[in-house]
Amino acid sequence: xxxxxxxxxxxxxxxxxxxxxxxxxxxxxxxxxxxxxxxxxxxxxxxxxxxxxxxxxxxxxxxxxxxxxxxxxxxxxxxxxxxxxxxxxxxxxxxxxxxxxxxxxxxxxxxxxxxxxxxxxxxxxxxxxxxxxxxxxxxxxxxxxxxxxxxxxxxxxxxxxxxxxxxxxxxxxxxxxxxxxxxxxxxxxxxxxxxxxxxxxxxxxxxxxxxxxxxxxxxxxxxxxxxxxxxxxxxxxxxxxxxxxxxxxxxxxxxxxxxxxxxxxxxxxxxxxxxxxxxxxxxxxxxxxxxxxxxxxxxxxxxxxxx
Amino acid sequence: xxxxxxxxxxxxxxxxxxxxxxxxxxxxxxxxxxxxxxxxxxxxxxxxxxxxxxxxxxxxxxxxxxxxxxxxxxxxxxxxxxxxxxxxxxxxxxxx
Numbered sequence: 001x002x003x004x005x006x007x008x009x010x011x012x013x014x015x016x017x018x019x020x021x022x023x024x025x026x027x028x029x030x031x032x033x034x035x036x037x038x039x040x041x042x043x044x045x046x047x048x049x050x051x052x053x054x055x056x057x058x059x060x061x062x063x064x065x066x067x068x069x070x071x072x073x074x075x076x077x078x079x080x081x082x083x084x085x086x087x088x089x090x091x092x093x094x095x096x097x098x099x100x101x102x103x104x105x106x107x108x109x110x111x112x113x114x115x116x117x118x119x120x121x122x123x124x125x126x127x128x129x130x131x132x133x134x135x136x137x138x139x140x141x142x143x144x145x146x147x148x149x150x151x152x153x154x155x156x157x158x159x160x161x162x163x164x165x166x167x168x169x170x171x172x173x174x175x176x177x178x179x180x181x182x183x184x185x186x187x188x189x190x191x192x193x194x195x196x197x198x199x200x201x202x203x204x205x206x207x208x209x210x211x212x213x214x215x216x217x218x219x220x221x222x223x224x225x226x227x228x229x230x231x232x233x234x235x236x237x238x239x240x241x242x243x244x245x246x247x248x249x250x251x252x253x254x255x256x257x258x259x260x261x262x263x264x265x266x267x268x269x270x271x272x273x274x275x276x277x278x279x280x281x282x283x284x285x286x287x288x289x290x291x292x293x294x295x296x297x298x299x300x301x302x303x304x305x306x307x
Numbered sequence: 308x309x310x311x312x313x314x315x316x317x318x319x320x321x322x323x324x325x326x327x328x329x330x331x332x333x334x335x336x337x338x339x340x341x342x343x344x345x346x347x348x349x350x351x352x353x354x355x356x357x358x359x360x361x362x363x364x365x366x367x368x369x370x371x372x373x374x375x376x377x378x379x380x381x382x383x384x385x386x387x388x389x390x391x392x393x394x395x396x397x398x399x400x401x402x403x
Contacts, residue, residue, distance in 0.1 A: 226373075228373065228375070266358070267358075267361065268361050268365070268368045268374075269361075269373070269374055279354075280354065281353070281354050281357060282357070283375070284357070284375055284376050284377065285353055285354060285357060288353060289353070
């Protein structure tokens, strides 16, 4: 989706400049000629309606998707608590303003909330202050692009210029700040088994019961030391789940874990994945469940991903 | 040292196997990929099936570095999967 956004965001200047040329023509054209320009806008709107209608969108949804840029009120990106406000996790178009109300970027996304979160993390404070959102759920690639174009035309007409973030060659809004990897869970303070007041299996039980999703693997989240552990971590990461990792090879902080986890689950191999406090299997089972959709269901039921 | 023949023997002894393939995997240590069709899996979900296999191989597990169960199906499931892979023309011929 980033590639698509980059491709469309960096459209050639000549194409994006077309609305401005039309504006100049209209300002100097006779009234009759000006009226003749109007059908073009209605034709564009009609085409958008036809596209959405052909995609099976209801009339109400089509009307919602055609919400005019100028009639959409911007909303704050961050709430009073400093966290991202509630935004759709569906596809759509969004327009980002800085704290002074200047439009900086018009983007399209398969998951609006995710894109906004990415911008907030990657860009300077104050640049992503408020946003206009046009939700286009279940849109095809073409429909999304059409919606973006419609809003871009309106935005250019309103501001008199292309948003700076959409200028040709501009890549600021495609940047993504590397997210710090979540640290692995450590079962002990690192003083050795002899200082523990309970067994390692008891500690495992606490972790399993406490975490929505936890994977016991060989290695860490960013440096798995086994192909099967890598497989499990990749699947969980791609699922978007909020999950914890415990490194069974860490003898300092997780002494005896490699054997304790096998006894705990009655499962002879590693990695092992627990969801909602229940053991669901190793790499092969997780992979198969991912393919069949069962993993997503289990993660949703555990509250590890949004349903 | 555990070989594929040892694994196969254990599985055939412990499970009601209709079809079995034991593949030795390249890499560090003794590793196997298993493709099993067995009536013993009937009525059991995936986790239970894998546990059955693990239990059957329990005496050998200390000597096995990695175990990958690629297939754990009943004969009916295997037959259904085979039917799905047939070209449409053959499926129609079979239906007649």
